[in-house]
Amino acid sequence: MSGNQSLPGYLCQEEAPVNVADGTLALTASPAPVTVTEEDVSYEIRSSYAPVPTTLVGLNPAELQVLAWLRAHQHLIADAEQRFRVDRRAIAGAIAWEMLENVIRDPKTKLSVGEGKVHTYYGNRRAPVKTAWSLIRLKLPIGDAGVDTSAKEVEEYGYLPPQSFENRVAILSTTQGAITYIAAIMAAIADLAAQHGFDDVRSNPVILANVYQGRTLRTWDAALKAKVPGSSFGGGNPMDIWVAAHIAFLEDGVGRPKLPESGSPALYMSVMPASSGPAPTASKTVTVAHNSSLSAIALAEYGSLDLWPLIYDLNKARIGPNPNLVSAGTTLSIAPLASYSAAQLAWARSQAPSWRHYR
Template sequence: MTHPVGNPNFSGAKMPAFDTLVSRHARAAFLLEQLAGDLWEELNRMRVDTSPAPRVRTLAQRVRTQTTELQTRQTRVHHMQKTGDGAQLCTVEGTFWKLPEDAVPTPVPGQPPPTDPVELSIELWDANLLPRAGRLRPDGTPFSPKEDAVLSWIAAHRESIIAEARKWNISPQAIAAAIAWEAMENVKGIPTGMLAGTGVGTEVKNASFGPGKVHVDFPLVNQIENRGYLPRRAVWEREKILKSDEGSIRYIAAIMGAYSKVTDDKAKGHYNIRYDVPMLTQLYQGSDLEQWEAALARRRASNDWGKLDPQNPMALWSQRNQAFLDAALPKDPWKVDPEPATPVRPPGPPAPPSSPSTTPVPRTRPSPTPPWNN
């Protein structure tokens, strides 16, 4: 982005507009890649000329290359913002961070190109279709190809994650941590998405769908819906919703928002977990709202308000990987914490888990791994 009011030799980035530009570019590259594959399959099925599909793929590769360059610049700007280093140009239109055109590095020797797939859980395998920007940690060492691929996926979904985090006033890093841990540490190769919408979640124990692996028939998702954080849905509807990336993000954010609200209500003045990423991931991975309410009630009864000590695998991973989370999303991106949305409880008694729902089926998906008792 050039300076809008004068110097033709100035090259820089205005934030957060540059973040939005990079996110949309990454998303466009992914969608074009997806379109090329879908188009080839459809044309091949019809036994007609498939040459348009490779042309779309070539366009996708061009956009991917541009995205990689933009992401490299984005990493630099974020580092400059964090450290205060780098030249700034302040104008009435905002602050521009100077980025020389020669700042784009060559690929790191020995680093596999984006076409080499890394081992990720099936629900995030499409991160292999996104460019890897060769991101660096604050100490200058590179993230692993697997981490870089997941960071690209998070960048492509940045707007959705931040919007849902803002809605419930929670840290966007907590959503990213849940998705990243499930993708890199809890690797599954079974394409359950093929069964979405069949109601398999009522038959298969621990059936989960989408980024973050939300369990479609656990008590937690029923509690979230019955308390009005999301519309009531039958299991088969949840499966179809959770098959989409945006759906999973929406469910994860609502779950973490509900835990935060329970904590505000039951432990006001003692705990606030809205930006406590390890605690949000601890609860997401292994509890439900009623278990957490009971745990807080026990603490109140014994007047035991000691420090919360998250210890499950996802929470511990979040503590160890702060550099990854900082590269993914800001922990607290707003100057003033937003007012969380107010849940609207649906009328009537709670819907049985497997009953049909009259709610139109959106495009979404999530919920945690086995129960954890505090």
Template sequence: MSFPAGDPNFSGAKTPAFDTLVSGHARAAFLLEQLAGDLWEELTRMRVDPSPALRIRTLAERARSQASELRTRQSRVHHMQRTKTGAKLCTVQGTFWELSESPTPTPQPGEPAPTDPARLSIELSEANLLPRAGRLRPDGTPFSREEDAVLSWIDVHRASIIAEARKWNVSPQAIAAAIAWEAMKNVKHIPADMLAGTGVGAAVPNASFGPGKVHVDFPLVQQIEDRGYLPRRSVPEREKLLSTDEGSIQYIAAIMGAYSKVTEDGWKGPERYSIRYNVPMLTQLYQGSDLKQWEQNLSTRQQEGNWRTPRIGNPMAEWASRNEEFLDAALPKDPWKVDPTPAKPVRPADPSVPPLRPVTPAPRNPPSPTPSGNN
């Protein structure tokens, strides 16, 4: 919670800093629980006193309870942002949304943190701290435990996903699909985010961080930065940003926006072809290509005169195609009445080219303001 300068009685939260705080607290609670379990097993195997593991578990339970309350407050902030309701204070430090310091009940529907955790990949482990709404499909059958947990996570991050999707004019569903598939279908338990900022991504093949598992040192992220969709960063800097929910959402949206622009520029077929709201195709490219490979594919099509609609074929794209009901429950495919104009990438300066020196104008001798003359 924050108390902005100039109003000591104001209590509120500033996004995205508050989102980062909540995400980190939830992840810490999960890792403490995991540590307690691992330590218990090891101490028990060695036949020594397991009480240290019990003390860690007590800390984990306390952190989990705190994270659940923070999530509740975060949900309130995001609701105020979406509905443009609630009090806010604008300062030079940013915009703070007012939140009272009184105890906040867990939102309904749903109970406090579920006791039957969903089997999710490590980067979305915090979804298990969120209440599940018991969501139903259109035919009345329930979504799975994992689907319901991921839908709760997406709902918390709804405003951020839609804002980044709007920035690059792509479907919010595609961003949600990439995150959901990686969380439910590519389950990993290695807490790679604990190494964020060390540069491990440059040494470990396929190292990825955060929701959507963006590969930190693949050509694709370098191409995105080189073309101005995001600032240039070192590998450790990328790791730190991608280990946050907001950072990963930014990269996924920028990647999909870049693919959409490359497609529009390179597609020379008789009929227009856009992938901005083609969720399976966006996820197909996100999972299985990079910008230069896709540009080469489009160039080959032009040479061969092959303008058949590209087929989907990788697991993420096929899953997105089969799970429209889940994606419709997560986010709208096209939430705006008029498609937004995508942001214009700002290419970074070439570091090998020295900056231009300012030109110093040559001195001039203007006529005197007091002309001389004969009287």
């Protein structure tokens, strides 16, 4: 998912990614020392952060900036860990590596957006024809331009609600949206490994980072089918090597993992408990755009994908029995976020994964 946005450069999700363990690494003379400043951080950090206290020694200004970013967004990464049952250090590692090691100050394209540089459309220097066709799709109304990216695949595999290309780019451009997609992709990576009879890797940040950088979900699935059942996994690409060497840095930023025992979502959306507070009153309306979704509207209105059940609960009569099927042009009532109690917000978040059980 990571990727230099002006080919070539680090490109992930390739069929044959560069791997330091497969003999493709060129040995070169050590470069001359360079001065590292806090500006030596990739564009997606979005802001400049005040230094945070740390017991780690020897951090350069860029690393101090990324550490401060991790501290500021620790709660979002911890929430994603709980929701998708994947090690928070893997999520943080993918983001931190992209900020520090794949530095892009002025992106020329939207090949990837947001923290973790999740790919929005296909780009692979080893497949120029397929890459060119992907670029053409961006300009023509011939379907979703995100074909063959893990961002689209993770929707197709049922981990996140399906989005139009435009909505997906908009969601990934937000910090919470990027973290959500990264965690969902890593959950799919772990689940595919388990489905093929391999060891559970959801608490292995090195392997999660390796696959996140090196493959799409479908190429990962194909690799697992070709792999000897029961054999072990090994790392070896730039992201996972960095993650393995910086576990202490990542834990200082987001804490140690606290994986839940079960991540099974509610089968179907339950009724909001009456005891959780009075029914909110709508204060505005929105008109559903073509290819929009309740989660995209919830992100725009409430700043969270997971609060879509609030909108659905208030508009069931207009939407119907399936929250995934919202007709363009439908007028939806929106209640202010402040009108919901803490219990109602907690209920919405608990119900958020239930969308996948509607057909």
